[in-house]
Amino acid sequence: MNDYPPVDRLPAPQRYGSLRVQTSDLGPARWLTEHAAGQGNFGTVAGVAAPGFDAYARVLHPASLDERPVRWAAVAAAYGCEVGPGTRWHEVVGMDQGYNNASEYGLPGLWDEHPAEGPTPLAVAQALIPVLARHTGTSERCWFGLWHGYGRWDFGHVPTFGTPERDEVLLAGTLAEAVSPVSLDEFAELPDLWWPQDRAWCLGGDVDLVSTYVGGSRALIAELLAAPELETYPVAPGDSVG
Known part of the structure; x- marks a missing residue:
């Protein structure tokens, strides 16, 4: 597991944006940890977005030109x-x-910034949320994982749950609140992992990736693939994430 010392970090907040930091019961993440154990690794789609779903999609983080998505x-x-x-x-x-x-x-007139590495970019997350909301009955009760290695906060004393190659802090809130960390400042990362209480789907990203992966029902993935605001492709759970 990656374990970076909390040098010059701020004390862990009770809320990360509007999301509540869970400091005791990690039970809501147990299914994710148990599913990940022995099933693939970080280098696969299922290692990022959890195994066991009927279908998966890769959502590309856009490049940009003058801060506009490309x-x-x-x-x-x-x-x-x-x-x-x-x-x-x-x-x-x-x-x-x-x-x-x-x-x-870059290429003048076409792109000047690479796709963003890390968790789902804000604009992509905002396009994903209404689609994801239509495919769960518990959008008002969702869970999130935030890699504890992001540099600003000292989560050293907050319990974490494990995913392939990562330790995650557990957060709770509504699906709409997934983007609330941007209220902290422009550098605040969104959660890496999102899933609703009914576990109808799981969204996964990572500090080293330029794509977000979603596992869920075939109907959800079909809607994501057809969403005009998103650039998505169907993938399989065992496919490499690069």
Whole structure:
């Protein structure tokens, strides 16, 4: 497990945005820990978004131009390639052919910032929430995991639950409150993991990834794949996340 010392960190808050930090009972996360044990690893879709669902989707974090979102497909078209379920960003811009490629730094008029690494970006999360809400009966009671290694807060004395390669602080709140940490400041990370009380789906991201993964019913994944605000692809639980 990653364990970074709480150097120059602020005391752990009781609330992370509007989400309540759980300091005793980690029971709501037990199913996630038990499912993850012995089933795949961090390098797979199921290792990020939990195994056992009927279908999965990969949601790409957009690149940007002047802080406006840019789809991977638009960038790929400019470089004469296509994006598929397993495509990596470095493949889209030709960085797999060496770091001397000018595409590492953007393409004037098309993109100037790489996709954001880490938990789900705010705009993507805001597009996901109404879709996810339609596929759970408990959107007013949801649970979240926040990697305790993010640098600002000292969660050293807060109990954590384990997922592949990560220790997570358990948070509680409504689905709509998943984006509330942005009220702290522009650098506050959203939770890495989201799931409703009825466990109808699970959303997973990670500090090292430029995609978010969602496991759920076939109906949910079909709606995500059709959502015009999102750039999504179907994936399998054993697929690599890169």
